[in-house]
Amino acid sequence: MSVIKSETRRQTFYMYLFISPWLVGFLIFALYPILSSLYYSFTDYDIIHPPRFIGLANYTEMFHNELFWRSVKVTLRYTFISVPVQLLLGLGFALLLHQTLPWRGFFRTAMYFPSMVSGVAMSLLWYWIFNPQIGLFNYMLSWFGIHGPAWLMNPDTALYALIIMSLWTAGSGMILFLAGLQGVPASLIEAANLDGAGRFRIFLNITLPMISPVLLFQLIMGLIDSFQVFTQAFVMTQGGPNYSTWFYVYNLYTSAFKEYRAGYSSALAWVLLIVVMLFTAVIMRLSRRYVHYEGGSRR
C-alpha cells in the first residue's frame, strides 16, 4: 500500500519537474495574456496610458463598425473556399502518390517544395505572378485566349488571387495524408478486394474512415490558420483594394498598432478566440459520428 503511494508520489514529482518549463510558460504566455486581454477589452487603452474601464463599449462599437463586418466577411469567404479545396487537393495528391508509380520520389518532393517557400517570400513571388502587366499568371491565361484581370488591384478578384495562391502549398497537407495512408492496413484492402469491392467502394468504406483522424486534424488546424491570415494582407495588398482583402487579423493589427486602440483590439481578439473555440467544438462534436479511431469502440 505505502509502496504504491510512494511510487505515485515519485511519478507525480518527476512529472511536474519535467513539465515545469511548459507550466511556467503557460502561466506567463497564455493564461496571463488571455485574462488581461479580457480585461483590456472592457477598457479604453492606448498601451502608453493606463487602461480606463468603459464597460461593453468596445463590443457594441464592434458590432456597428463596418470594417469589422468587412473583415469577418473577407476571412470567412477565404476560409470556406481555401480550406476545403486545399484538403481535397492534398488528399488527391496523396492518393495519387500512394500508388507505385515511376518518379514517385520526385513527385513527392516537387509537390512539397512550394511549402518550403511559405511566408513573405511566397507573397513576394506571387505578387509578381499576379502582376497584370508582366506577371506569369495572365501570360499563361493568354495561351488559352483569356485576358486576365488585374488580380490584386481589382477589388473583385484580389481575394480570389490570394485563395489561388494558398492552394500552391497543398503539398504540406499531402505529406500528412501520405503518412495516414501508410497506416491503412493492406490486409483490410485485400480482403475487400476479394469480396469484390471496387476502388471507389474501398476508398469510401475503408480508406476514408481509416484516415479520418488525419482529415479532422488538418481541418481544424487549417481553419485556425486561415482565421489568422496576416502575412499576405500585410505584404501584398495592405488590406486593399477597397478593403477587399481586409482580413480579421489585419484589422486587429491595424486597430492595435496603427490606431493605438489596444482596448478595442483586445475585444476583437476575444471574439476571435471565442469563434475559434466554437468552430473547434462544433467540428469535434459532429466528427464523433464519422471519425474512426483505431481500437476505440466509441459507438
Next chain:
Amino acid sequence: MSTVKATRPLGPPSRLRRRFKPVKLVSFITLLLTTFLMLLPLFFMVSTSLKSKREMLKFPPTFLPESWAWSNYTDIFETLQFGTLYKNSLIIAGFSVFGTLLSSALVAYGFARYRGRGNNFWFILLLSTMMLPYPAIMIPQFVLFSKMQWIDTFLPLIVPAFFGSAYNIFLLRQFFSTLPEELFDAGRMDGCGELRMWRTIALPLSAPALATVAIFAFIYSWNDLLTPVLYLSSSDKFTLPVGMASLTSSRFRIPPWHLLMVASVLAMVPIVTLFAIAQKQFVEGIVLTGIK
C-alpha cells in the same frame, strides 16, 4: 508524356506492363501536369532573380535570362543590408530551435513517462492551447515585454521558445510513449538518474522526432512576420521577412522584381538545405509519431 512511352519497352517487359494499368497512366499524367504547374512559379523565381533590371520588365516574361545577371546576388547585399538581415534571422532561428528542442523534449518526456497526478488534465490543457490564436494574446504580451524593456531586442522572439511549444510537445510525447519501458528499467537498475535517462536513453533514440521538431521550429521562426514586425523597430535589427516586406514599400516606384526574387531564393536556401539533410528523418518522424 513521351517519357511514359519510353519507359515501357525499356523496363523488364512483363512486370511493367502488368503494373502500368490505365489508372496508373492517368495518375502519372495528372501528376506530371500538376507538378509542372507547381514548379513553374519556383522556376520563374530563380530565373527572374538572374535577369537584368530591364529584362525583368519584359512581357511576355522570358523563360531563361538573356544575359545572366549574377551580380544581382551581390547587389542585394548592398541595397538591402541583406547580410545583416540574414544574420539576424539565423541568430533568432538558431536560439528558437535550441530552446524549443530543449524545453519541448523535457516536457514531452514528463508527460510520456510519468503517470503522475493531473497528467491528463495538464495534457488536455496543453492540447487546447494549440487552438489559441496568437493574435488573441499578442497585445498583453506586447505590454508585458515593453514593461520589461525588451522592445527592439531579439528577446521577445527567442525567450518564449524556451518554455516549450504545444504542437512540438505533443509530437515528441507521442514518440516517447512508444519507447519500451524495459529500456528505462534497465537504466534504473544501473543507477541512472531520471534526467540522465532522458539524456542518454530517450534523446538518442528519438533522432527522427527531434529532427522533425527542429525543422518545424526553424521554419516557424524563419518565416514569422507578425512577431518581428511588432517587436523590432530599428532596421539593423530586422529579420529577413521584415526586410523583404519593406522591399515592396513605396521606396521604389516600380518594385525591383529581380531583387525581390533574389531575396526569395536566398530565403529558401536554409530551409531546403535543412530539409535535404533531414528529409529521411523528417518523413520518418512524421510517420512514426503518426500525427493523427
